[in-house]
């Protein structure tokens with residue numbers, strides 16, 4: 001899934017070049033890291049197809065160029081005329097997969113994350129695939145270290161692999177997140193879903209038949225141009241916008257077989273500048289500098305310069321991001337609220 005807008009990483013992340021295509025940690029973009037991470041999944045027991053990318057029409061050449069850099073050949077690139085959030089995106093991938101006449105397990109991965117331990121990631125995904133092959137909807141759970149409100153929370157019946165999920169709560173408010181973390185009983189949802197294509201379609205038919213039928217209608221009139229597959233434009237624009245988490249995951253526990261595989265692989269969602277600072281290499285005072293940046297008498301500050309020298313003196317816990325036409329200066333802990341600025345700017349950003 002590579003069709004998000006990444007508004008909280010403005011001004012670097014723009015509508016035409018959103019965060020998943022930016023190089024924010026390491027040498028490749030988050031999208032490239034997500035694709036490369038899946039490379040090691042195949043083994044004697046597991047045949048893995050080429051990646052299927054679901055993204056926005058506007059980013060089709062970014063997707064192809066970045067895959068080419070990796071020497072990765074996509075199975076297909078499914079292009080949405082406009083984002084309708086992740087439930088329709090997964091549905092397009094499921095409908096595409098079912099075309100084969102088989103009912104493969106889908107490893108649904110997000111394109112906006114970093115992972116430091118690739119082997120642990122692969123091992124966790126292989127266990128998730130094994131559970132999904134038996135019909136379970138499988139999510140990956142991260143042990144939380146702070147009451148993050150931008151994530152989904154999972155309460156599993158036990159801490160061991162394959163635990164049944166008793167509750168799934170998407171983006172709780174701060175008081176609820178604090179309670180969940182303090183209880184020690186909750187995991188973060190890593191934003192990856194592993195399940196058979198038919199299991200996804202059946203779950204969507206059960207919980208959101210409106211989304212399922214609107215997606216089928218758009219898929220029925222799709223057009224294909226080499227690797228690009230486009231659902232019908234008017235039909236897809238009529239699909240209700242909803243995330244996988246709200247449309248299906250919150251509703252599954254107690255109704256469908258939903259399991260959690262723990263993931264301990266240095267996972268991070270680079271959702272906001274705070275998280276970019278977290279994963280960046282830092283000096284002894286906790287400052288991270290990218291590009292032509294200078295920092296003096298400051299602590300725990302991120303300075304990201306792209307087009308000129310940016311200097312910061314005597315500032316703590318601040319994020320400064322400079323681009324040719326926009327500059328952001330924000331308190332690090334308020335970096336989630338950058339989306340408010342982008343909302344004010346509208347699509348023109």
Ligand code: GDD
Nearest residue numbers: 001003004054083084085089110111112151152189191269
């Ligand atoms: N194709 C497509 N179309 N992709 C999309 C769309 C869309 O309309 N909207 C978002 N995506 C992609 C994003 O680019 C990202 O790779 C992924 O889907 C997840 O979307 P986000 O918008 O980043 O979701 P989130 O971070 O708020 O929440 C999800 O991930 C968290 C962990 O990172 C949820 O699954 C949470 O429960 C989870 O904790």
Ligand code: MG
Nearest residue numbers: 110112269271
């Ligand atoms: Mg995200």
